[in-house]
Amino acid sequence: MRLLLLNANTSDFVTQRVASTARAVAAPGTEILPVTGNFGARVIATRTELAIANHACVDLLAEHAEGCDAVVIAVSYDVALLAAREMLEIPVVGITEAALLSASMLGTRIGIVMFGPRVLPLYQELAASYGLGARIAGWRAVDNDAPYAAGDQSEVDRLTVAAANDLVARDGCEVVVLAGAVMAGVPARLQAQVPVPLVEGVSCGVLQAELLHRLKPMKAKTGSLAALPARESVGLSDALVKRLSPSD
Amino acid sequence: MRLLLLNANTSDFVTQRVASTARAVAAPGTEILPVTGNFGARVIATRTELAIANHACVDLLAEHAEGCDAVVIAVSYDVALLAAREMLEIPVVGITEAALLSASMLGTRIGIVMFGPRVLPLYQELAASYGLGARIAGWRAVDNDAPYAAGDQSEVDRLTVAAANDLVARDGCEVVVLAGAVMAGVPARLQAQVPVPLVEGVSCGVLQAELLHRLKPMKAKTGSLAALPARESVGLSDALVKRLSPSD
Amino acid sequence: MRLLLLNANTSDFVTQRVASTARAVAAPGTEILPVTGNFGARVIATRTELAIANHACVDLLAEHAEGCDAVVIAVSYDVALLAAREMLEIPVVGITEAALLSASMLGTRIGIVMFGPRVLPLYQELAASYGLGARIAGWRAVDNDAPYAAGDQSEVDRLTVAAANDLVARDGCEVVVLAGAVMAGVPARLQAQVPVPLVEGVSCGVLQAELLHRLKPMKAKTGSLAALPARESVGLSDALVKRLSPSD
Amino acid sequence: MRLLLLNANTSDFVTQRVASTARAVAAPGTEILPVTGNFGARVIATRTELAIANHACVDLLAEHAEGCDAVVIAVSYDVALLAAREMLEIPVVGITEAALLSASMLGTRIGIVMFGPRVLPLYQELAASYGLGARIAGWRAVDNDAPYAAGDQSEVDRLTVAAANDLVARDGCEVVVLAGAVMAGVPARLQAQVPVPLVEGVSCGVLQAELLHRLKPMKAKTGSLAALPARESVGLSDALVKRLSPSD
Amino acid sequence: MRLLLLNANTSDFVTQRVASTARAVAAPGTEILPVTGNFGARVIATRTELAIANHACVDLLAEHAEGCDAVVIAVSYDVALLAAREMLEIPVVGITEAALLSASMLGTRIGIVMFGPRVLPLYQELAASYGLGARIAGWRAVDNDAPYAAGDQSEVDRLTVAAANDLVARDGCEVVVLAGAVMAGVPARLQAQVPVPLVEGVSCGVLQAELLHRLKPMKAKTGSLAALPARESVGLSDALVKRLSPSD
Amino acid sequence: MRLLLLNANTSDFVTQRVASTARAVAAPGTEILPVTGNFGARVIATRTELAIANHACVDLLAEHAEGCDAVVIAVSYDVALLAAREMLEIPVVGITEAALLSASMLGTRIGIVMFGPRVLPLYQELAASYGLGARIAGWRAVDNDAPYAAGDQSEVDRLTVAAANDLVARDGCEVVVLAGAVMAGVPARLQAQVPVPLVEGVSCGVLQAELLHRLKPMKAKTGSLAALPARESVGLSDALVKRLSPSD
Structure with a gap:
């Protein structure tokens, strides 16, 4: 199968890391097709950038989804997830959604570690x-943005482990999700230092997307996720116009 | 005060209707500045169009908010509401948010009438x-799109009244919100036929925006609504780039 | 418009402070009519006193509401709020209700500071x-009752600021409500020391009452807030008897 | 033990019916002391009357609770329940509270039948x-007020049975509460016509009050239900003044 | 009345303690019939042991419930509670259920102290x-298993009091439940050191079971708690087979 | 991988149907090992039978899990799911859990069709x-037990389709779960007649179990799902004793 791995950030650094983890976890026959946003923030970290990324995401889908079998939205705010499900005939999975659903089969009480206190409400929402x-x-919000660069990760690793262990000790968490596309591959590195399962979204997202592809669900014919009726619009990319006006 | 009335649809029809109601309800000293979306759907009615409208909304704000005292987002899905609150120093109100909050002071159990069954989950979310x-x-979802055109409204009025009365009779609603920017001005026309208060969002939105302006709240200096840090981006309008990189 | 400002406490001290703030925030054409309870506690601070104040409140309304255009119940437990909405044709707003609704347009996560640990459950309810x-x-409950007297407020101010900042730092609050009628006017004094908006109920209550008056909502003709049917009673004040038996 | 059975209505009809059921269900050594409200509505059926009854209730308690071992508040809105728990050293139970708690041990999904559509929101609250x-x-709200008079009950019985059976058939209820002090004794009359247990509050209230008396719980020394501090008030009955100023 | 007191653990130590407290609190005419599990863990403390105890519980009921008037399940996880209600014609109460319902009439905010951090999620569920x-x-989970043996309890008493007082001070609890069958009789010993009521399940369970017996509720004829239809099974005890195939 | 497919019913009919669907959906390298309960009901359909099945389930796991890589509990009440997660080192998935989690990625509002009105509360719980x-x-509960036998399914198919379509039309469901192990394979047969995706648990369970196996989560070392400490018990099967006393 052909899996579109969509990074709505506009920097290749995150795309490469995410693609590498996706390929490591994917089944032998799965081809990973990573794409990077055409416009918007280098790294999405505010509500305003997320608003822009909603558009960037559906624009990327209009351009690249044809010929793919499933989509993973590799932005940890699961940007435009329901729009993508409406727009496409194929399964779409968000990485934080996938991490939460998978984690819920591994422990009763879920803890979440994220990077930057500013984004706490976004994950709660x-x-x-x-x-x-x-x-x-x-x-727990770790106030350190080292994961977004290629350098030494030892300090942020230490903070992440401390946050996860605090979730276990004080809040009784039985599984911990490391939120953020840049956490791809990190659980393997830190698991030995935390007494409950660590989970991140890119691995879970690829696996859940493969699962849905094998389940072969029908596309809804009614409701808020049914195929788009032909609609009139202005000022959009050719690919998006074509998607919104399928009969043209 | 100067109130930016933002219609993220790209058709003037809705803007004109909304502006007319806004001017009727606004205080004497309030100047209404209506603006229409630069790109996207003529009338937003799907999740995909809403994803695009998120970008269109922050783009309009970057272009027009300067010099204004408050903003009303006159799209009934309250698109990009929290992004706007983050991005701007001035109060921002969504019309459905304003309708729900105002209605909650008028009755205990709230009913909602909307147009098109496809959008029911969007309002619930x-x-x-x-x-x-x-x-x-x-x-209640009324399956009729007459409000989006200039013609005869008698049939949709009949359906709307029937839906509202059914909410009262079967669900014990004590106040009914007519959802949708195109419902601006409609409660006055239909109120006599429904035994509980009818409310719509544009009137409530303008009044709540004026209220917040008079309350003079401080802009948050921390948290997810604090002012944007300087951020790097690509492919955005000049106005938006300027907003995202204020120090440049 | 004429706005009835109802203090169900039986001490003028609170009434005067509340009226002063109400007049400062009200629109030019709004006349504030402050009234004080006829019977009950000097300052309501227990559930028993609140039970009595329910009666005192409807009694005051029966005596003073005629000729008014809206009511603000300036007791922070919003005593008899729904009874007042049932009893009267005009809008009625509670100050804590108004503070919470207004705050919900200014931040995502709301924090509340109150005075006296005993009252914590009352505000939660x-x-x-x-x-x-x-x-x-x-x-956060501040254990200090200085706001209820005319003297030095510097110690309670210090405690209030500390409580608000703790809500921001530890609970991620993005807006803080100072609960209590005696907090009227206090946000302006303390705002500079807290990094998120501070809100109190009297200002919000007056503004929301003016808003509802301008919205001109219909009085419900059915449901639990519809006008009182004629009812038989004993032992009540003349004003209240007249309200309960409108046809006499 | 001596059990105060408090009817905050001001009509003896309800008191007598309630007392009769209470005596039938009480343990041999339990003396039932029924009291009727000193002021307020003949039969409480609106929010305004309920606001007055809050005062009437604590006034009755101040007058009659001394020498009693427990209290049942026999008004189905459980008026002033938490105030009574604060004010007194002895256990206090509300009849609807008692019915709901007891019903929750008899079935999973609870249905409620009440009399008068106007009061539906009150029971939900x-x-x-x-x-x-x-x-x-x-x-289900039955629109019939026959239970509040002495005459023929066959029509209201028929409607009550139909409502209960509809709760079972359509909503999957496994136990049904008949709400209202006037439902005292009614379950025995109707049980044969409904396939799940019928419960009413006066019986449950007397039994739960006896239970709490036998449990001998300590009076809280802190929190919102702790004993009243000495407080200043005006315009209250002698009995209530004495309660509010215990040290005088 | 004859009250079956069911301990699904397989050790007599707990049964004896529980029976002693039950007899102390029961009404004069109540005969307590304590029974101990036939198979399973000596003391249930894991999810696996609880799964086994579900079977042990219905097996004990099949063997001993005949001739009884009510049942108390004296395992603090209320094991097989709904199965017992389905299987039997008589009332069944779980001790933690009874403690929570009784506590809810004594305070607004309930705190729970349990023994062993591993079981925290079980009580929350x-x-x-x-x-x-x-x-x-x-x-609060106290990490000490002294209550499960006959020796000195002074250290665990100290920890329990500290946990209860911390629930009052930090979480505003107004009543505290000591969870666990082995807490039978403990509140009386510790109450003087805690400023809010302490409650445990065995006392509450016996009293609620007596209450339900006096209420004489009908057995449900429909729904998930109706009497068992005749069913085919294999490998069960004779008593259980007889219960599952009543017509044989 | 080797996947234990656990049917806690004691009839082979269901096991065979479930195994057939599991094999059809499993990945090429997955070996399905179906096992049937040793004791208990032929077909679990009551709470009492479910209580017994909890024991049967952990007993089967003790006997058969060794050498397996993951477990699917193929009883739609997900019996003993958390006990199994505690007891074993390998991932465990319940079929209804898997169906609900998978469905939540396919539609916003989930509908559930089950067989037998008696079991409605069990699925809700x-x-x-x-x-x-x-x-x-x-x-929706379909009152027809044809799926539990080998005969003609046309009538129950018709009822199932009608229930699913009613969930779409009246409740706005966007995906429908057919609950029950016997629904294995049914969605393919009925999908063409329903306009939203149909999902059942056996397919989802096998796929989610494979997914968790590939994710290689660590076994929790603390909390309510950590490995069993050595525990004393009586009257259990040799396999279960060995599991509960690993050091023997």
């Missing part, structure tokens, strides 16, 4: 939107 | 995101 | 009754 | 305030 | 299953 | 225990 708010027993 | 899900006692 | 429990991210 | 909202699977 | 999750304001 | 209650927008 996301978990609540999946109806999983009651499963999250603790949140 | 919106109410839940405000933490108001438990206040909504009933939902 | 109140927020839950509005369906807003999930919006409240933190509570 | 009450169940929510006990944290039991999620246990209630269905609500 | 239990409280949530009763729809009472929102009533629980704090949890 | 299950969904709530996963924290997914808010995702379920509608429930």
Whole structure:
């Protein structure tokens, strides 16, 4: 199968890291097709950048989804996830969604570690939107942005392990999600230092996308995720116009 | 005060109707500045179009907010509301948010009438995101799109009244919100036929925006709504680049 | 418009402070009519006193509401709020309700500071009754009753600022409500020391009452807030008897 | 033991019916002391009357609770329940609270039948305030006030049975509460016509009050239910003044 | 009345302690019939042991319930509670259920102290299953298993009091439940050191079971708790086979 | 990999059907090892039978899990799921859990069709225990037990399709789960007649178990799912004794 791995950030650094983890975890017959955003923030970290990324995401899908069998949205805010499900005939998975659903089969009380205190409410809003708010027993924001660069990770690793262990000790968490596309591959490095399972979204996202592809679900013919009716628009890319006006 | 009335649709029809109601309800000293989207759907009615409108909305704000005292986002999905609050120093109100909050002071159990069954989940997700899900006692989707055109409204009026009365009779609703920017001005026309208060978002939005302006709240200096740090981006309009990189 | 500002406490000290703030925030054409309770506690601070104040509140309304255009209940437990909405044709707003609704447009996660640990559950019950429990991210009770007297406020100011900053730092609150009628006017004094917006109920209550008056909502003709049917009673004040038996 | 049975209505009809059921269900050594409200509505059925009854209730308690071992508040809105728990050293139970708690041990999904559509929201607010909202699977309001008079009950019995059976058939209820003090004794009359247990509050209230008396719980020394501090007030009955100023 | 007191552990130590407390609290005419599990863990403390105890519990009921008037399940996880209600014609109460329901009439915010951090999630799942999750304001797990043996309890008493007082001070709890069958009789010993009521399940369970017996509820004829239809099975005890195939 | 497919019913009919679907959906390298319960009900359909099945399930696991890589519990009540996660080092998935998690990636509002009105509360309790209650927008119980036998399925198919379509039309469901192990393979047969995706648990369970195996999660070393400490017990099978006393 052909799996579109969509990074709505506009920097290749994150795309490369995510693609590398995706390829490591994917099944033998899965081809990973990584794409990077055409416009918007280098690294999405604010609500305003996320608003822009919604457009960038559907624009990328209009350009690249044809010929693919499933999509993983590799931005940890699962940007434009429901729009993508509406727009496409193929399964679409968000990486934080996939991490939360997978984690819920590994432990009862879920803890979440993220990077940057500013984004705490965004992840809480996301978990609540999946109806999983009651499963999250603790949140920790690590104030360190080393994961977004190629250098030494030892300090942020230390902080991440401390945050995860604190979630276990103080909040009774039984599984911990490391949130953020840049956490791809990190659990393997840190698992030995934490007494409960560590999970990240890119691995879970690729696996859940493969799962949905094998499940062969029908595309909804009615409701808020049904195929787009032909719609009139202005000022959009050719690919997106074509998607919004399928009969043209 | 100067109030930016933002319609992220790309058709003037809705903008004109919304502006007319806004001017009717605004205080004497309030100047209404209506703007229409630069790109995207003529009328937003799908999740994909809404994803695009997120970008269109922050783009309009970057272009027009300077010199204004408050903003009303006059798209009933309250598109990019939290991004706008983060991006700007001035108060921002969404019309459905304003309608729900105002309605909650007028009745205990809130009913919502919307247009098009496809959008039912979108409004439910919106109410839940405000933490108001438990206040909504009933939902009705009217399958008729006459409000989006200039012609005869008698049939859709009849359906709207029937839906509202059904919310009262079967779900015990004590106040009914007519959702949708095109409902601006409609409650006055239909109120006599429904035994509980009818409310719509544009009037409530303008009034709540004026209220917040008079309250003079401080802009948050920390958290997910604090002012944007200088950020690097690509492919955006000049206005938006300027907003995202204020120190340049 | 004429705005009834109802203090169900039986001490003028609170009434005067509340009226002063109300006049400062009200629109030019708004006349503030402050009234003080006829019977009950000097300052309501227990559940028993609140039970009595329910009666005192509807009694005051029966006596003073005629000729008014809206009511603000300036007791922070929003005593008899729904009874007042049932009893009167005009809009009624509670000050804590108004503070919470207004705050919800200024930040995502709301913090609340109150005075006296004994009253913590009362405010939690109140927020839950509005369906807003999930919006409240933190509570702090300051154990100091200086606000209820005319003397030096510097110590309680220091404690209030510390509590608000702790809500921001530890609970991620993005807006803080100072609960209590005696907090009228206090946000302006303390705002510079707290990095997120501070809000109190009297200002919000007056503004929301003016807003509802301008919205001109219909009085419900059915449901639990519809006008009182004629009812038989004993032992009540003349004004209240007249309200309960409108046809006499 | 001596059990105060408090009817905050001001009509003896309800008191007598309630007392009769209470005596039939009470243990041999339990003396039932029924009291009727000194002021307020003949039969409480609106929010305004309920606001008055809050005062009437604590006034009755101040007058009659001395020498009693427990209290049942026999008004189905459980008026002033938490105030009574604060004010007194002895256990206090509300009849609807007692019915809901007892019913929750008899079936999973609880249905509630009440009399008068106007009061539906009041019972919903009450169940929510006990944290039991999620246990209630269905609500039915019977529009008939025959239970409040001495005459023929056959029509209202027929409607009550139909409502209960509809809760079972359509909402999957496994136990049904008949709400209202006037439902005292009614379950025995109707049980044969409904396939799940019928429960009413006066019986449950007397039994739960006896249970709490036998459990001998300590009076809280801290928190919102701790004994009243000495407080200043005006315009209250002698009995209430004495309660509020215990040291005088 | 004859009350079956079911201990699904397989050690007599717990049975004896529980029976002693049950006899002390029961009404004069109540005969307590204690029974101990036929198979399974000596002391249930893991999910696996609890899974086994589900079977042990219905097996004991099949063997001993005949001739009894009510059942108390004296395992603090309330094992097989709903199965027992389905299987039997008589009332069945779980001790933690009974403690939570009784506590909810004694204080607003409930705290829970348990023994062993491993079992924290089990009690949280239990409280949530009763729809009472929102009533629980704090949890403390004491890491000490002295209560499960006959020796000196002074250290665990000290830890229990500290946990209860911490629930009051930090979480605002107004009543505290000591969870665990081995807590039978302990509140009386520790109450003087804690400023809010202490409650345990065996006393509450016996009293609630007596209450339900006096209430004489009908057995449900429909729904998930209705009497068992005749069913085919293999490999079960004779008593259980007889229960599952009543017509044989 | 070797996948244990556990049917806690004691009839081979269900095991065979489930195994056939599991083999059809499993990856090429997955060996399916189906096992049937040693004791208990032929077909589990009551709470009492489910209580017994908890024991049967852990007994089967003790006997057969060694040498396996993952487990699917193929009883739609996900019996003993958390006990199995505690007891074993390998991933364990319940079929209804898997169906709900997979469905939540295919549609916003989930509908559930089950067989037998008696079991409706059991599925509701299950969904709530996963924290997914808010995702379920509608429930339908089909009163027909044809799926549990080998004969003609046309009538039950017709009823199932009608129930699914009613969930779409009246409750706005966007994906429908057919609950019950006997629904294995049924979605393919009925999908063409329903306009939203149909999902069942056996397929989802096998795929999620394979996914978790590939994810290689660490076994928790602490919390309620950590490996069993050595424990004393009586009257259990040799296999179970060995599991509970690993050091023997």
